[in-house]
Amino acid sequence: MRRPLQYLALLGYMVFLAFPLLWLLSTALKTSQEMASLTPTWIPRHPVLTNFADAFTEQDIVGSALRSLVVAVASSVLTVVLALPAAYSMARHRSLVNKIAIGWVLVSQVFPFILIIIPLFMVLRSLDLVNTLPGLTVVHVTFTLPFALWMLQGYVRSVPRELEEAAAVDGAGRIRALVRIVAPLLAPGVVATLLFAFISSWNEFLFALVVLKDPDVATLPLTLVKFTGAEGVVRLGPLAAASLLATIPSLAFFAIIQRRLRSGLLAGAVKG
Template identity: 85%
Template sequence: MRRALSYLALLGYLVFLAFPLIWLLSTALKTPQEMASLDPAWLPRRPTLANFADAFAEQDLVGSALRSLVVATASAVITVVLALPAAYALARHRGAVNRIAIGWVLVSQVFPVILIIIPLFMVLRRFDLVNTLPGLTFVHVTFTLPFALWMLQGYVRAVPRELEEAAAVDGAAKATSIVKIVAPLLAPGVVATLLFAFISSWNEFLFALVVLKDPDIATLPLTLVKFTGAEGVVRLGPLAAASLLATIPSLVFFAAIQRRLKSGLMAGAVKG
């Protein structure tokens, strides 16, 4: 009975999580008449792909998606490359300075994002990075780096020190023990951080709106906004179709790396 209730609760939770995606798919397949109905149906009565055709015809979805993919991938990789050594230093060399650094990282996440837009814009203008994809990448790295650092230092602390000490006793250099022993055990943390940084950059809108002024280099979130007319009238069908397509890269990325997210790699790793 208890197991049945557990499965029922899990099923309800999965339905709750999947409902927005299911409703988005249903809306993308509906005709304008069905969407305007006062009695909306759960499923489209006459499914149509016209909304997808209209979305591709009206906006440059492919180009903007490729630009978002480049920015998100670069942001995720740079964030992990910068955060990983700093996280190791914070986790392994504890002290008052490290505690202050970690506390500041957490406090920085409380600040409203709007507070750093003007300083970042001034820095970008100083280096001629306004209205460029590298400039947007720099902003995304700046925004995601503190939380990524906090995530990774937690994973580093979970790696037993005894592994490095045993390697040192066997004559391994510090760099060798880090590369060959610690780094493989951090794979789940690195993958989780990559996923966080990628999705944060892929979905980001506010910084892209401020940094990018040329419509020809707009990222996907900026392109989706264009389905709202100047009068505020939303083209719901094409917008739902384009938004559904925009979720595919994140889902594919997660499906490709989800096996790496398992954290049981350290089972039995401590030398007995």
């Protein structure tokens, strides 16, 4: 009796997670008349693909998606590159300074990110990075780095020190021990941090709205907003189609990186 209830709860949870995506797909395939109907329908009566064509013709979906992809990949890689050595130092060399740093990382997550928009904008303007993709990348790294640092230092602490000490006894230097022993065990944490940073950057809207002013450098979230007219009328069909297409890169990235996560877990089990 317990197992069927577990499967039922899991099925309900999967339906709960999939419902927004399925409703988005249903809306993208409906005609404007069916969407305006007072009686909502789960399955489109006469599915059409015109909304997808309108999404591509009305806005620069492909170009903005490529720009978002560049920013998301660059910011996620930079976040991990900067956070990993700092996380290792904080986890392995415990001191008062490190405790204060960890406390500050936690406190920084309490403040709303909107409070740092003006200082960040002033810094970017002084560096001539306003209205540029590198400037937006710097901003995304800034607001994802603290949480990424917190995630990775937890993974580093879970790796026993005895493994590094045993490698040192066998003649391995610190760098070789880090590369051959610690790095494979940290692979799941690195992959999870990459996934977090990528999704955070891909979906980010507020900082992109402040930093990017030129439509030629607009990212995908800014382009999706353009389906709302100046008078507030939403082009719901093309917006649903474009939003559905915007989820594909995140799903593809997760599908690719999930294999690395699973192989990292297996490598860590073998190394341990």
